[in-house]
Each structure stands twice: as structure tokens, then as C-alpha cells.
Amino acid sequence: MTPEEREFQQKIDAGIKVEPKDWMPEAYRKTLIRQISQHAHSEIVGQLPEGNWITRAPTLKRKAILLAKVQDEAGHGLYLYGAAETLGIRRDQMIEDLLAGKAKYSSVFNYPTLTWADMGAIGWLVDGAAIINQIPLCRCSYGPYARGMIRICKEENFHQRQGFDIMFTLTRGTPEQKAMAQDALNRWWWPAVMMHGPSDAESKHSAQSLQWKIKLFSNDELRQKFIDQIAPQAEYLGLTIPDPELKWNPERGHYDFGAIDWDEFHNVIRGNGPCNRDRLRTRKEAHEAGAWVREGAAAYARKRAIREAA
Amino acid sequence: MPENEPFEKQPDSLEDRHATDWPLWEIFIRSQNGLAHKHAGSLHAPDAEMALKNARDVYTRRNEGVSIWVVRSSDITASSPGEKEILFEPANNKVYRYPGFYPVPDEVKNL
Numbered sequence: 001m002t003p004e005e006r007e008f009q010q011k012i013d014a015g016i017k018v019e020p021k022d023w024m025p026e027a028y029r030k031t032l033i034r035q036i037s038q039h040a041h042s043e044i045v046g047q048l049p050e051g052n053w054i055t056r057a058p059t060l061k062r063k064a065i066l067l068a069k070v071q072d073e074a075g076h077g078l079y080l081y082g083a084a085e086t087l088g089i090r091r092d093q094m095i096e097d098l099l100a101g102k103a104k105y106s107s108v109f110n111y112p113t114l115t116w117a118d119m120g121a122i123g124w125l126v127d128g129a130a131i132i133n134q135i136p137l138c139r140c141s142y143g144p145y146a147r148g149m150i151r152i153c154k155e156e157n158f159h160q161r162q163g164f165d166i167m168f169t170l171t172r173g174t175p176e177q178k179a180m181a182q183d184a185l186n187r188w189w190w191p192a193v194m195m196h197g198p199s200d201a202e203s204k205h206s207a208q209s210l211q212w213k214i215k216l217f218s219n220d221e222l223r224q225k226f227i228d229q230i231a232p233q234a235e236y237l238g239l240t241i242p243d244p245e246l247k248w249n250p251e252r253g254h255y256d257f258g259a260i261d262w263d264e265f266h267n268v269i270r271g272n273g274p275c276n277r278d279r280l281r282t283r284k285e286a287h288e289a290g291a292w293v294r295e296g297a298a299a300y301a302r303k304r305a306i307r308e309a310a
Numbered sequence: 311m312p313e314n315e316p317f318e319k320q321p322d323s324l325e326d327r328h329a330t331d332w333p334l335w336e337i338f339i340r341s342q343n344g345l346a347h348k349h350a351g352s353l354h355a356p357d358a359e360m361a362l363k364n365a366r367d368v369y370t371r372r373n374e375g376v377s378i379w380v381v382r383s384s385d386i387t388a389s390s391p392g393e394k395e396i397l398f399e400p401a402n403n404k405v406y407r408y409p410g411f412y413p414v415p416d417e418v419k420n421l
Contacts, residue, residue, distance in 0.1 A: 019391075071371070078353060082352045085334070090331065092331050151351075155371075294332075297332075297355075298356045
């Protein structure tokens with residue numbers, strides 16, 4: 001460690017936040033840019049599976065709620081792109097990387113949303129898993145990221161509640177509706193459990209990120225917390241989690257659970273999930289179809305600036 | 311060259327278009343009357359009017375504010391971390407600026 005690096009680590013150990021213009025190791029900057037931009041991309045791509053159901057929501061109330069949730073996700077993407085920009089990368093660069101297929105986003109969004117119950121399962125499980133990942137990040141060492149996460153977590157709680165509310169309503173409905181809720185849980189359970197990332201033994205970036213406090217708990221700790229929270233909720237709903245090995249372990253004080261199919265996880269990350277190509281294509285089309293709006297706004301701003309200068 | 315020349319230039323290729331990234335704006339929100347505006351975050355917008363509209367959508371979706379300021383980031387002059395000692399060190403040895411510096415006899419009240 002150089003003297004600068006040692007001083008930096010001491011600052012982090014003392015709980016002093018790092019702000020944009022402070023000195024930081026290049027690797028810290030790079031890791032954060034990667035992590036925050038992937039997080040931002042996940043928010044943006046995460047709008048797509050739900051966008052699928054906005055026009056088909058069962059009631060006007062559900063439609064208004066879903067619209068508000070998807071709008072929040074666009075906002076979360078913006079907060080995060082903003083936080084990443086303070087590290088010296090341009091937002092347009094990040095968006096180009098996403099559209100070019102060079103950037104990663106959470107692999108959970110590469111699964112299709114086949115029924116309305118998927119809106120419930122996504123809110124309850126996917127947003128639930130995200131909240132567990134995100135709450136510790138409100139205390140992470142990089143100031144702008146931590147501040148963004150505080151805003152996001154406040155809004156994310158609504159996302160999970162509305163998802164649970166959809167599941168609750170379906171499970172109290174007709175047998176068909178209950179079956180629909182169970183089917184959605186069956187399909188979303190494992191992708192949600194994988195959202196906390198590879199197991200600790202396999203996770204490449206974990207140790208350094210923990211030391212830098214841009215990660216505060218290990219992937220496996222977060223995953224255990226998620227499962228411990230969701231299992232009793234599923235029981236309340238009268239739904240069965242699709243894991244025959246899931247069982248309360250009174251000695252550990254946690255639920256035990258079955259082996260995770262990491263081959264599937266890596267396969268989806270590599271681009272072979274059911275919707276990888278579709279998600280990127282939709283995003284690209286939306287970006288291109290919106291070009292005239294961006295150009296029009298820029299042209300208007302130019303014209304006004306000229307008029308004001310005259 | 312006329313003064314407004316940079317504004318007249320139309321972006322004609324994709325590269326040019328990227329070269330005209332929308333400027334960054336810093337957003338300040340007053341959460342309620344009686345409190346000061348506080349930095350909420352930043353966003354990109356082509357002009358101040360759009361920055362205000364976007365700020366309303368991005369930062370006040372849940373009644374977080376009653377007033378918004380937008381300031382072009384490039385118009386902000388900030389001190390740098392390197393100046394920390396020059397700027398803030400002198401305050402460290404001026405303990406006499408705090409009331410606790412002055413001993414008060416127990417018998418004296420309301421001081």
C-alpha cells in the first residue's frame with residue numbers, strides 16, 4: 001500500500017465518507033463505476049418486464065400503481081447514473097455501453113412476465129431481494145452512492161408492498177387465481193434467490209469491496225436474510241416455495257435451503273436467458289425512437305439561447 | 311465569428327450529437343416553507359426550463375418539495391479537498407469562539 005492508499009483506508013475504517021473530489025485509488029473508482037452503472041442499468045432494464053403489463057393491468061387502480069412503480073424505476077436509474085457521473089464517466093457513455101451489450105445488468109430481468117401474477121411476484125420477491133441488497137448500501141463509503149440509495153430504499157418499500165398486495169389478492173381469489181400466484185412464485189423464486197450474486201466462495205470482487213465498504217455484507221449473508229424474510233410470508237399467503245429442502249433450522253436460527261443452480265445463473269449472465277436479446281432490442285428501439293425528442297429539445301434550447309443573447 | 315456560433319452548429323453525425331450532451335444541472339429542493347433549499351441530486355437537461363420540469367418528475371414525486379432551484383453544474387465554483395487545511399485549519403485553534411471556552415463561576419446564573 002502506498003501512503004495515500006493507507007490514508008484512504010484509514011479514512012474508510014473511521015467511517016468517513018468519500019466525496020467526488022477526494023483522492024481515491026483508481027481501482028476503487030473503477031469498481032464503483034462498474035457497480036453503480038450496473039445498478040443503474042438494472043433499474044432501467046427492470047422497467048421492461050413490467051412495461052409488458054401496464055396496458056393489461058386488471059383494474060385502473062392497479063394500472064396507476066404499476067405506472068408509478070415503473071416511473072420510480074426510471075427515477076432510480078437517473079439517481080444512479082448521476083452518482084456514477086460524479087466519478088468521471090459520462091452518462092451517455094454508460095448508456096452506449098448498455099445498448100452495445102457491453103454492460104451488465106441484473107440477470108433476473110431476462111426472464112419473461114407471462115401472467116399478471118408475475119407483477120406480484122416481481123414486486124414481492126425481486127424488489128424484496130433488491131431492498132435487502134440496497135439497505136446496507138445506504139451506509140456505503142461513497143457519499144453520492146449512499147445518498148442515492150437512501151432515496152431509492154424509501155421508494156422501494158412501496159414496490160415490495162404492492163407486489164405482496166397483488167399476491168395476497170390472488171391467493172384469496174378463485175382457485176385459478178391462486179394457481180396463477182403459485183405458478184409465478186415457482187418461476188421467480190430461484191431467479192430472485194440468485195439476485196444476491198454468486199456464493200461467497202466464488203465471488204470475485206467481494207473481499208476488496210468489503211474492505212472498501214462498498215459492500216457491507218457478503219452475498220450469502222444477504223441471501224439468507226432474504227430467504228428468512230420471505231419463507232414465513234409465503235406460508236401466510238398459503239403458497240409453496242419451490243424448494244423441497246427449505247426448512248426452518250432452529251439450531252442455526254435460519255431456514256436451510258436447497259442447492260442453487262449456478263449454471264443457469266452464469267448462462268443467463270452470458271446472454272442466454274429467455275429474454276436477453278429481447279430486452280436489449282426493446283431498450284435500443286426506445287432509445288432510437290426517442291431521438292427526435294432529444295434533438296427537438298436541444299434545438300429549442302439552442303434557439304432560445306440565441307434569442308436571449310440577441 | 312459571431313458570438314452565437316456554437317449554438318448555431320447543428321449536430322449532423324452521431325459523434326457530433328454526443329459532443330452536444332445536455333448540460334448537467336444541480337437540483338436544490340425546499341421541502342417546506344421555513345427551511346432552506348437543500349441539494350437533492352443532479353440531472354441532465356437542455357435548458358433551465360426543462361431542468362425544472364425534469365427535477366419535478368425526478369425529485370418531487372412524493373411531495374418532497376414546495377420550491378425547486380436548478381443551477382448549471384458548470385456555474386458552481388467549489389473548493390477542492392486539497393485546500394482543506396488552508397481553508398478550515400485556522401478555525402481549529404480558535405476555541406475562544408465557543409461559549410464553553412469561558413469559565414463561569416457556579417454562583418453566576420443565566421450567562
